[in-house]
Amino acid sequence: MEVSDGATRVLAGLLEARTGQQLQVGRRWRLETGLAPLLRSHGYASADALVSHIQAGHDHALADAVVDALLNNETSFYRDQASFALLKDKGLARLQRERGAGRRLAIWCAGCSTGQEAYTLAMMFADEPARWEGWTIDIVATDVSRGAIEAARAGRYSHFEIQRGLPMAKMVRWFDKEEDVWVAAPALRQAVRFQQRSLLDAAPHPGRFDAILCRNVLLYFSSSLRRQVFGRLASVIAPDGVLMLGAGETVIGNTEVFVSDFECRGLYRPILPEDAWRAA
Amino acid sequence: MKTCLVVDDSKVIRKVARHILETLDFSVAEAGDGKEALVYCEATPPDVVLLDWNMPVMSGMEFLRALGEAELSRRPKVVFCTTENGIGHIRAAIEAGADEYVMKPFDRETLYSKLQIVGLA
Ligand SMILES: C[S@@+](CC[C@H](N)C(=O)[O-])C[C@H]1O[C@@H](n2cnc3c(N)ncnc32)[C@H](O)[C@@H]1O
Ligand SMILES: [Mg+2]
Numbered sequence: 001m002e003v004s005d006g007a008t009r010v011l012a013g014l015l016e017a018r019t020g021q022q023l024q025v026g027r028r029w030r031l032e033t034g035l036a037p038l039l040r041s042h043g044y045a046s047a048d049a050l051v052s053h054i055q056a057g058h059d060h061a062l063a064d065a066v067v068d069a070l071l072n073n074e075t076s077f078y079r080d081q082a083s084f085a086l087l088k089d090k091g092l093a094r095l096q097r098e099r100g101a102g103r104r105l106a107i108w109c110a111g112c113s114t115g116q117e118a119y120t121l122a123m124m125f126a127d128e129p130a131r132w133e134g135w136t137i138d139i140v141a142t143d144v145s146r147g148a149i150e151a152a153r154a155g156r157y158s159h160f161e162i163q164r165g166l167p168m169a170k171m172v173r174w175f176d177k178e179e180d181v182w183v184a185a186p187a188l189r190q191a192v193r194f195q196q197r198s199l200l201d202a203a204p205h206p207g208r209f210d211a212i213l214c215r216n217v218l219l220y221f222s223s224s225l226r227r228q229v230f231g232r233l234a235s236v237i238a239p240d241g242v243l244m245l246g247a248g249e250t251v252i253g254n255t256e257v258f259v260s261d262f263e264c265r266g267l268y269r270p271i272l273p274e275d276a277w278r279a280a
Numbered sequence: 281m282k283t284c285l286v287v288d289d290s291k292v293i294r295k296v297a298r299h300i301l302e303t304l305d306f307s308v309a310e311a312g313d314g315k316e317a318l319v320y321c322e323a324t325p326p327d328v329v330l331l332d333w334n335m336p337v338m339s340g341m342e343f344l345r346a347l348g349e350a351e352l353s354r355r356p357k358v359v360f361c362t363t364e365n366g367i368g369h370i371r372a373a374i375e376a377g378a379d380e381y382v383m384k385p386f387d388r389e390t391l392y393s394k395l396q397i398v399g400l401a
Contacts, residue, residue, distance in 0.1 A: 081396065159365075159383060163390045167397050168381040172370050 003031045003047040010051045011035075014063065015070045019144045020200055020229070021220045023070070034069040068147045072220075075113040076164035078120050079215070080247040083266060087211070088124050090264035091242040095210050096131075098240055104136045108209045110199055110233070111217030112141035115152030115192070116165070119184055121213070122191035123174055140204045142197040149196040155184030199229050203236040210238050216246035223254070230255035234270045243268040281307045282400055283326035287317040287343065288361070289335040293384075297330055297361070300388045304401060314338030318346050325352045328400055330382070330391075333362035333369070344376045357398045361386065 003011070008031060012023040023031070035047055042062065044050040054063050078084050095105060109118045118141035125137050143149050162171060162182040175182040195204055199217065203209075212233055218226045234257040237243060243258055244267055245251070251258040251268050258268040284306045286297045291312075298308045309326065311317040315338040317329065329347075333340040344358060360373050361382040370381050380394045395401035 076393070159385075160387065160390065163383060163386070164393050165397075168370055168378075169374055171381075172367050172374070177365075177367055 003028075003035070007047040007051045010055065011047070011066065011070065014054065015067055018063075018067050019071065019198060020222075020225050021071065022222055024220065030070060030072070035066070038065055038069050064146055068145045071145050071148070073113045073145065073148050074216075075116045076161075077116045077166035077170075079117065079165055081165070083244065083247055084120060084124065086264060086266050087242070087244055091211065091244070091261075091267050092124075094240075094263065095242070096135075099210065103134050104138070105210045106138045106206055106208065107140070107211045108204065108213070108236075109139065109141040109192075110212060110214040112143050112152060112194070113145075113148050114161075115141065115148075115155060115184075115194065116157075116161070117141070117213060117215065118152065118192045118194070119155065119174075119188055120165075122188050123170055126174070126187060126191065127170070137191070138193075138206070139191060140193045140195065142195045142199075142204055144196070144198040146196050149194050152192075153189075153194045155189050157182045157184075199232075200225075203232070207236055208238060209236055209241060211242045211244065212237055213244045215244060216249070218254075219246070219249065227255050231257055234258060237270050239270060239272050241270065243270070281305065282328070283307045283309070283324075285309045285311060285317060285320055285326045285329045285356070287311045287314065287329060287335070287340070288332040289313060290332075293332070293361075297391070300391050301330075303388065304392060304395065314340060314343030314346070317343055318350065321347060321352060321356060322350055325354050325356050328357040328359060328395065328398065330359050330361045331378075333360060333364045341372070341376060344373075344378060348377060357400065359394055359398065 008028065011031060015021055015023055039050060053059060054066065099105060107121060109121060112118045118139060121139055125132050141152065159180050162175065174185050174188050176185060197204055214233060218229060221229065233243060242261060257271055259271050261267045261269040284301050286294050286308060288294050289312055294310045301308050309320060311320055313335045331340045331343065340360060357379040359380040359382060360378050361384065363384045365383040373381055379398045382390055382394050392401055
């Protein structure tokens with residue numbers, strides 16, 4: 001199936017308006033592979049037919065489905081093991097010291113895809129019950145994709161998904177097997193609030209976070225939008241909070257409101273007003 | 281170069297595993313049952329053993345126990361690779377000292393991921 005230039009423009013525009021994601025020229029093939037099942041299931045002969053239906057503007061569910069199909073949802077448990085070790089041993093250790101009085105942490109996993117990242121966080125806490133005894137850990141995980149959030153909430157993983165990144169001991173400890181599907185244990189599912197929400201909209205409740213994970217999401221934003229989103233994340237993170245990006249991502253050249261966290265290299269911290277003053 | 285001993289009574293599985301492992305920069309040796317594998321490990325312990333469960337002569341579990349008792353210059357990591365996908369089997373493997381567990385069918389990503397977990401990729 002060939003997608004015409006006209007249809008490509010419309011679909012790329014829809015994707016960017018809804019999510020901020022730009023369709024890379026080199027990833028145009030995603031249009032074809034992504035849309036093929038949708039065309040089949042909805043009975044459209046071509047992408048152009050689909051596009052004109054969307055442009056008529058009545059079928060919001062269809063537009064949602066198209067956006068979902070064009071998003072890259074790739075993820076895995078413990079994606080970049082070393083980064084999660086750093087978060088656990090350094091980032092969370094510091095927060096635990098700083099928050100000893102209130103014993104409460106709010107964590108936002110922004111762009112959580114099908115849930116593996118949020119459940120990884122939940123396992124990190126659940127695996128150390130003595131360390132976190134008496135603590136209230138609020139994990140909220142959001143994604144713009146409805147399909148991804150539904151999958152995340154269900155917590156059901158295929159034979160292949162469950163074997164990406166997840167050590168066997170955690171797999172049998174935190175997942176039950178139903179036929180060929182691995183289902184996150186109730187304790188894990190209850191530890192995370194999943195919400196369909198775009199990073200371009202307001203931050204979720206409670207609106208102030210000790211740690212934010214925003215990994216492999218901002219890659220395909222335009223640089224100006226990326227800058228804007230970093231600014232928003234900075235406005236909802238605690239002054240001593242930690243930001244975790246994807247292993248291949250950095251703030252350098254992308255924003256001035258976060259800097260590398262010298263105590264936990266690989267994590268980022270917001271720049272405080274006095275730092276900003278000094279930097280100016 | 282890292283070394284892996286692929287232990288499986290199926291020649292086809294050994295070939296598939298070898299191919300994937302070679303793309304991951306492993307030097308690969310093969311054994312058709314636990315006994316052969318044990319002899320190999322005693323002579324040249326590899327970095328990791330990819331181990332089938334059901335095999336004639338000596339099963340994966342029997343191999344794992346024997347490996348624990350053998351005097352080796354160094355202990356290889358052991359990653360089970362089997363169609364026995366039940367939680368009971370996985371727990372038994374953990375108890376017997378396996379380092380990781382690959383459930384068949386597997387692909388390159390699965391193998392790569394499990395080797396990363398045991399610190400070899
Ligand atoms: C490649 S996945 C990364 C998932 C996970 N964070 C990880 O690193 O493994 C990117 C996710 O970001 C989501 N996403 C893209 N644009 C978004 C936006 N504007 N708001 C929220 N999520 C978005 C996509 O739906 C997708 O699930
Ligand atoms: Mg066999």
